[in-house]
Amino acid sequence: MRSSRTALAVALLGMALGGCGGTDIESGVATEPGPAQIVEGWTSCATAAPRAGELITAPTTRPSASAVPEPTIGRIDPAFAPVAAVLCGREIRPGAGGGQEQIATERRAQEIAPLLAALRLPNEKGDGEVACTLDMVIPPWLALVDDRGRWLRPYLPTDPCGKPRAEVTAALAGPQWTTVDTRTVGRLGNPAADAVGCAPQWSDMVWVRTRTGRPAPPGPVAAPAAGPLRLCVYQVPPSEQGGGKPAGDFVYGGQLPAERQAGVLRALGNRRAVVDCATPASRFAVLRPLDGGGPERYVELDGCHRFLVESTDGAQLGQGDATLSRLLGPI
Known part of the structure; x- marks a missing residue:
């Protein structure tokens, strides 16, 4: 029988993954989400996801620019044919005047066949005796873009603990991501x-x-x-x-x-x-x-x-x- 500690881990991780799917604590498998919302006209991470990967590092943090409403995360519609993937996030690097800076990044990959295959996998079911850790996995802000400039937020299939499947993690690490934009969004120290x-x-x-x-x-x-x-x-x-x-x-x-x-x-x-x-x-x-x-x-x-x-x-x-x-x- 699964311990209450294990059940708590699954619940927390399911919350972190977000989207339309949830996590059934009794079965240890995320419920199947609906289709992802398709949005017209990809522009940039700065517009679509200005707060992606935001770091809270000071008593008062400068508010980010107003963002458009987040589209619904879900499964990839078979009629939607992605040609690129985009990762939006934040990094820390030394600042020009000392201290450190938060840098917002936008990365793009064109060779995404392995990633698409992983994203189309089902959620893995557990046997009820899986030992899950309590670490919370926050997935990356990922978008898929088609040749018409439309985009969507894909759901990340999960393992029995509610974390992204190993195939998804490997696929995200596999493509040769190219950094297409960076911008300074705040200082971490002075x-x-x-x-x-x-x-x-x-x-x-x-x-x-x-x-x-x-x-x-x-x-x-x-x-x-x-x-x-x-x-x-x-x-x-x-x-x-x-x-x-x-x-x-x-x-x-x-x-x-x-x-x-x-x-x-x-x-x-x-x-x-x-x-x-x-x-x-x-x-x-x-x-x-x-x-x-x-x-x-x-x-x-x-x-x-x-x-x-x-x-x-x-x-x-x-x-x-x-x-x-x-x-x-x-x-």
Whole structure:
């Protein structure tokens, strides 16, 4: 009899493989999916699968471009005659300025007869005593393209544990894949940010908060005796400005000098009315206590010059100015 541990592995792997088919935990074999949806006009991985293989590597990750709805994964229609296969994914490589970069890749193969034969195999049935491991297999983002430019997402036949059949794995490793496109989609590290204790990316929470619900006005003036603060400043690319959660890249930072910190805290305690403004900031500052406790403070360094103080008591919005921005200049 199959152990509950084995059954859990089959269920998880079936979820990872996705598509129209599921996994029958009692029989240990994936249910047969329907036909794959055929889509007109293949363009590129950047359009069809902008998030394929996406890596989550930082507290805040830049949102990918909006994608078209994912077509239904399924069996290859006998009337559909693929002439090429495309793999969309991500890789990590050293960055030009240090650290590492996420690179989105598009690879294509023309000699795909062995792959097509493997994709047309049935799911393998188990005998009820198969020992399955708990590792989750995430299949590649694979598309097949015909000579008219139409494409589909093929289902990957599974073994008794819900993983791709060995023939599929071998066929995917067999063709001579040619890289036809690469693009940088994000950084995994930034030596300058690491050196001062800042994250390489962060989101403009002033913009996020003002778009999802108006925070309360600022409270009393913050005590100048507050503990030391770390300043991290981020640049928001034009493509991110005005989005749902604009992500900025680290520019500069470090421990805020005591005399500047006192001025910043006084400015963040003002009770001026917040200006009615909808101009996205191209730069913003994040102020966090060095000891990790206490509120987080966000300041728009241009645009509307607003600031936000977030603590366990809630979020408070206030109005800054160019003088406050200058106090948060390079250290």
